[in-house]
Amino acid sequence: MHDAGRSAAPLMSNPRADRVKEAAKLAGRSARLKTGRFLAEGPQAVREALVAHRAAVADGRPGVVVEAYATQACLDRLPELAELADQATLRLATDEVLAAMADTVSPQGIVAVCRIQSPSLDDVLATRPKLLAVMCEVRDPGNAGTILRAADSAGADAVILTASSVDIHNPKAVRSTVGSLFHLPVVSGVDFAELSSRLRTAGITILAADGYGSQDLDALQDSSALRRLAPVSGYLAQAPADAGPRLEDPTAWLFGNEAQGLAEDELAAADYRVAVPVYGQAESLNVGTAATVCLYASARAQNR
Template identity: 45%
Template sequence: MRAVSALARRAVRSERGRFLVEGPQSVRELIRYAAPTVVDLYLTEEAGERHGEILDAARDAGVYLHSVSADVLAAMADATTPQGMIAVAQQPQDTLDSVLAHDPHLLVLLHEVRDPGNLGTVIRGADAAGADAVLISDASVDAYAPKVVRSTAGSLFHLPVVTGLDALATIHELARRGIRTLATEGEATTSLIELDLRDPHCWVMGTEARGLPESLAAKCDRRVAIPIYGAAESLNMAMAATICLYTSATARVRPVGPVPDGAP
């Protein structure tokens, strides 16, 4: 029990290479997309009865199952109100090289993101927009922290998430591979709606409070502003990233050339 609850701490996760996955939705996606990484699954009898499809999938995948009481599960959980099941999983070994080996078209690089909810939201938005990977610089919040994992709602297991990167070195490597880097900046003269986003590119986002440092923005191919049409002063990082990613996704599926007669 203590060995599981200790995974709420970053130092322990780093030492053991394991992390917590809490709640039926996240556990379902973990088993569906990354079953070989599951070490153990702890669940209450009630949760097993309520989510029989997860239990069946776990058995089919050969996952070690442990039936525990609600009190024991609560002692292991990081969440204030655990939902009946917790998995322990091995952290993936994705790297920048492994991502680039698959000729990605759409990436997002986050520099020193500190808020767990924002990071989880960006991972979820990147998944929904069909991005090829999320890249995270060092000095950022741990992508495998329990709150981040919960806020991704399972998207953490749908696409590569590469952590601990040197942001400047990553921008240089992306350029070497022919991937355009786009820095978001409120004062930029180029608007998001003016860009042609059909080529391979990577959105580069800064911290929630200070934005992207000039030393990094200057190394990107373009500085891009998200237009604000109302009275809002700005957008938070997660909102900005989701807008940019969806704009990129739309550019990939939008028809090129004249619309045929009779088309809506």
């Protein structure tokens, strides 16, 4: 039934139409700020946007997708997208229209204009989060995407970006999150001093991922594993009174700039500085790799 409905809808074929130009403008920050919208490109990102949209509408929250545009060929290839899009406005468009809208050379037949979700720090803290990933001046869209994706995989409750970090809604960053952007709350533009004081008040341990940190992540994982796995063992009695942070406690990880690492004020605000051990000759870990290891260490300690 809805198939017949869709094929009766007019095909968008004019790449110079206002609606097409407006979507294309979302590649720029000023248009995103002005409209509160951004563009998701390609089947994977649009699928996750549509799933998030459905859940939001079912919950009585504002929808995520304003309008999705797809070629008939794409819908024939991926009919589940047409199913998912029932509640959103899906319009058929030509390849030329999609190419004119998209930042990528080939958006693979589908894009969606989405509403920027902007939860506040208050919203996030009200959920009593156990695991947060904070990006402090992370500038590379690819790194930001990797960290957001790792946070999603590790089951983090939210991702927070300080004001000087990359705009997570720019097309390259959106692509590099591969749909994870729609899976968990992302708070942007946060002032760091405000953030650290709020985290402290909420009783959340702040851990700085820092190659020069005095706490060794492996040692913390060992302590945590012992508490969890061998609570009756005599080994625990050997632990010093302050053996460092407990990974199973509510935690916010701070991840720093790819070139400079965390700044002095960011390091100073942390309860502990934690180093991921480097076993080989690598000088340091890429921030995305370090974030993956840190977030998974916390997830393991908290979830099992």
